[in-house]
Amino acid sequence: MKKTLPLLLLFVCYLTSAQTTVTGTVVDDTSLPIPGANIIVLGTTVGTVSDFDGKFTLTYNQNPPFSIQASSVGFETLTKEITTANEVINFVLVEGTALDEVVISASRTPERIFESPVTIERLGLKDIKSTASADFYDGLENLKGVDVNTNSLTFKSVNTRGFSTFANNRFMQLVDGMDNSTPALNFPIGNLVGMTETDVLSVELLPGASSALYGANAFNGILFMRSKNPFDHGGISASIKKGYTSQEASGTNPYTDLSIRVAHKFSEKFAAKVNFGYLEGTDWAATSVEDRNMEGGTRGTNLNYNGVNVYGDEVSQNLRQVAILLESAINPGTGQPYLPAGASALAPSVDVSRTGYNESELTNYEARSIKADWGLYYRPLENDFEISYVGKVGTGTTIYQGLNRYNIDNFFQEQHKIEIRNRNFFLRSYVVADKAGDSYDMVFTGININRAWKPDLNWFAEYAGTYIQSTLAGANDTQAHSAARTQAETGRFEPGTPEYIAAFNRSINDPDLTTGSKFQDASKYYHMDGNYNFSEIIKFAEIQVGGSYRKYNLNSFGTIYTDYDGPIEYFEYGVYTQIQKNIELNESLELKLTGSLRYDKSEFFDGFFSPRLSGGLTLNRNHNFRASVQTGFRNPTTQDLFIGLDANRAILVGSSPDNLDRYSGDYNVSGSGQNAGQPSVITQTGAAAYNNSYSEASVLTYKTTGNTNDLVVSNPDLIKPEQVTSAEIGYRGKLKRLTIDFSAYYNSYKDFISQEYVVAPLYGQVGDNSLSIDAINRGDDITYNAYTNSKAAVNSYGASIGLSTKIFGNYDLSGSYTFAKLDFDQEKYPDFVTNFNTPEHKFKATFGNTNLFKNFGFNIAYRFSDDYYWQSTFGDGLVPEYHVMDAQINYTIPSFKSTFKLGATNLLGDEYFTAYGTGYIGSMYYISWTINNL
Incomplete structure (x- = not known):
């Protein structure tokens, strides 16, 4: 020894x-x-x-x-x-070729795109550097099968395979494994508080249902963004982009985008990094004055005018009903009714709306994003076993369109993650928290500036009284309405005046929607997930197991959710396993089989199994044929369950059983209703939407026809999880210089989640053919937007093909075509809204050369979208077809470790929009300088 x-x-x-x-x-x-x-x-x-x-x-x-x-x-x-x-x-x-690139997301293990069992798109460092878009996130628009809906300059919503609004809770966005969804809204808000371009390593996009590996929200697809590890990518890198945006509505405005990354490997055991990003510009102004209530209508031609981007004119009343109320209401000054008995007969039964304010008078269209993140990475054994802490914060100002249009001002989100991993496993835990900052609802701002000047009842009373007096004085209908509006508008707060500014500031700082418009929230969620790959222990196949747990803490102070008495908490969890086996049939034929199974459980619903089976056959290393069948599901969102919001157009009430009676309101009964024996005020809870309601479409029909048989009892079922079964086939191939990537899918949905407008009478039971109909006739009813599941079958199908090759030596040419179609009987279910919101035909193409001559390259990208019909809670309308071309040239100076880029988006200058109600998208011209971005 x-x-x-x-x-x-x-x-x-x-x-x-x-x-x-x-x-x-x-x-x-x-x-x-x-x-x-x-x-x-x-x-x-x-x-x-x-x-x-x-x-x-x-x-x-x-x-x-x-x-x-x-x-x-x-x-x-x-x-x-x-x-x-x-x-x-x-x-x-x-x-x-692009098919040789390695991806991780499809199977949670590294594999070439060529061998992936499902469709996948990737944006790597080379693609990011050569994109003709303004930044890497906008570059997603050029990927096959991807839709990017532009909410505003700094908020874009990514989606695949249909069923998308800006509140896109069917699509998941992960940044280094962390969900990027905001706790309050329960969906991603683009890259507003996401990644800086200098820290992006790769972006992978997985279209379609992916619940088998990624859980409930991975329903329409997942976007994976991976950052650079400081052990592998050190040094200081920076990028500055200066330019301007051009839009007919807002003019020409400066644009700045700055990012900087500092990373250092102190030893083989310890490394760290810090990132900072700043973006500032002017948003795309939304200025549509199209009348929602009458085709071609204007304020001068439609008494009930309601402009798309005009707010405050949503408030309207039936003139005769107002006059009837004035007959029974006592004027405290005279002790007599405001109108003598019978005077209401002189008022026509027409709806009249208040005069609103243009959106441009309610926001300055400032677009700003400030974000920072930092990471500490420790490898105690100087190998791939790594312990890391990552923190991310972001704030910004943008426009969000949901039920209404919102100015998201000084919104703040933070994330903190601790992760342990090596090449075989990971275990991470993180928290995501947000604060609404100074955000406000622009629609309610317009409404409540009007109310601060003159309450609705006073305005309509003046209008009705003046109309009747003018009629008695011999005026015709047009003259009487003109005199009535002139009288009612006397003293109106004009934009820019001290009175207007004071009312505006009071509204945006008041969270009570009856008097203000402030958007309050301080919600969060806690998440933990892990995965272990047994490939080094078990050799006959690659076996993985994993699971996740999430706890929500909703805290909107009663302004969005029914959390009047404190935060609402609930949880969900899931476990999964996957087995993958490569079978070499002979020298030229290889079979890859993958099977996955996941079980998920929400606190409020029964658990669900989500299986996935796929097979891929590779022939001669150049041809891959694949087929898969998978199921997906999504739990109802936080808003589906717990929202309680009077949005003026309708009251939104989530359908969690213990939420129905949490929302309640006190409603005035009409004078005629009181004369019929009803109390002057009735308290109604949100439960009425689900157990005592008619469909809104049938009520509108009844008011036209007067036929009670047209009334249809709605009483929608309480919401439950939505399921999808997706079948997909595909082919990837290399034919000399040409690569092909084709896929086709068919999705069949069960219990499709959507919203339904219903009308609940303040008294009577629907279907009684008496009291409930009297309530409808008198206007003693409340409109709700109920969260429920479709009773009908909802299906969709589509296909996409991508081709890429080199021409004229070393020029890159690629193109893709995508087809998408909804299969749903809208006529049979007129009240049910699917929000498919996807063009039937899309075509995209890129042409470029990274080395046209030494250190000089260029790229041109073209996109075509067929027209499509947009549906959302904000409004429905046609989105016309559009053609967009982006272009850039770049020059690299190796001695300065610098790349300069000169680019333009929407180079053709034809302004367009991707969703009803948003601003037209103009052009952007920029020059950028990127230093040491490896």
Whole structure:
């Protein structure tokens, strides 16, 4: 032992001191350097990245022999063996195809797109650097099958395969594994508080149902954004973009986008990074004065005018009903009724609306995003076992369109994550919290500025009284209405006046929607998930197991949810497993089988199993045929369950059983209703929407026809989880210089979640053919927007194909076509809204060259969208077809480690919009300088 121990100590010292340094370069097959290429020691996470000149230095604490691998997005991977210390290795990478790129999201394990069991799209470093869009997030618009709906300059909603609004809770967005959805709204808000471009490593997009691996919200697809690890990507990098936006409605305005990244590997054990991003510009102004209530209507031609982007004119009353009320109401000054008995007969039974304010008078269209994140990474064993903490904060100002149009001002969101991982497992826990800041509802701002000047009852009373007096004086109908509006509008607060400014400020700082418009929230959710891959333990197949848990804490102070007495809490969890097996049938034929199964449970609903089966057959390494069947589900969202909001057009009441009676209101009964024996005030809870209501469409029909048989009892069922079964086939192939990626799918939905407008009488029971009908006749009813499931079958289907090749030597040319179709009997279910909101035909194409001549490249992107009908709670309307072209040229100066880009979006200048009610999208022109972004 005395002799052995020193020998062992000497051997251990030798191992710990053994160190091999490898230097070299990474170039392409034209001898141009490839900056940012990954060089790793095979079987480990020890690695480095080539610099701007393609040079690298790699140090590894082990003597040769061992192998190192060089890879870069868009190039084929190359492996070389190291046989001596201090060896110089030069890699020449041959350009590959998009199908050779490695993705992780499809199966939660690295695999080439070519072999993925499902459809997947990817945006890598090369694509991000060459995109013709203003930034990487906008570049998603050019991916096959992807829809990007523009809410505003800084808030864009990504979706695939239909059924999308800006409140897109069918689509999940993950940033380094963290859900980017806001706790208050329960859906992603684009990249407003997301990633900075200098820190983006890759973006992967998985269309369609993915619940088998990712849970309830992975229903229409998932967007995965991965950042750069400071162990692999160190140094300081920055990007500044200056330019201007141009729109007919808002003019020409400056635009600035700045990002900076600082990362450093202090040792083989510890590394850290910090990111900061700042964006400032002017939003796309929404200025539509189209009348919702009458085609071609204007304030001058329609008494009940309600402009799309005019707010305050949503408030309207039937003139005769107002006059009837004045006959029974006592004027305290005279002790007599405001109108003598019978005078109401002179008032026509027409609806009249108040005069509203244009949206441009209720916001300054400031668009701003400020975000920062930081990370601490620790590898105690100097291998791939890593412990990390990541923090993210973001604030900004943008426009959001949901039920109404909202000015999201100084919105704040933060995320904190602790994660433990290596190549076989991860375990992470994080919290996401938000604060609404100074956000406000622009529709209610317009309504309550009017009310601050003159209450609704006073305004309509003046209108009705003046109309009747003018009629008695001999005026015709047009003259009487003109005199009535002139009298009622006397003293109106005009924009810019001290009275208007004071009323505006009072409204946006008051959370009570009867008097104000402030949007309050301080919600959060806690999430934990983990995964283990048994591939190094079990050899016959790759087996993974994992699970997740989430707890919601809703706290809107009673302004959005029915959390009047404190935060609402509930939880959901899920577990899953996946088995994947590669079977080599012969030298030219390989079969890949994948089976997944997940079980999820929400506190309020029974658990669900979500299976997925897929198979991929690879022929001659150049052709891959795949087929899959999977199920997905989504639990009702926080708003589906607990919202309680009087939105003027209707009252939104979530259908969680214990939510129905949490929302209540006291409603005045009409004078004729009181004369018929009803009390002057009736308290009604949200339960009436679900157990005592007619469909709104049938009530509107009845008011036209007077036929009680037209009334249809609604009483929608309480909401439950939605399910989808999706079948998909696909083909990926390489035919010499041409690559093909084709897929087709068919989705069948069960218990499709949507909203239904219903009308609940204040007295009587629907279907009684007496009291409830009397209430409808007298206007003693309340309109609700109920959350429920479709009784009808909802199906959709579609296909997409992408082609890419090289022409004229080294020019890149690619194009894609996407078809999407809804299969739903709208005539049979007129009250049910699917919000498919997707063009039937889309075409996209890109053309460019990353090396037209030395260090100079360009790219042009074109998009076409067929027209489609947009449905949402804000409004419904046609979105016309549009054609958009973006372009950029870029020049790299290696000695300065810099790339300059000159670009333009919507170069053709034809303004367009992607959703009803939003501003027209104009053009953007910019120049950018990016430094050391590897």
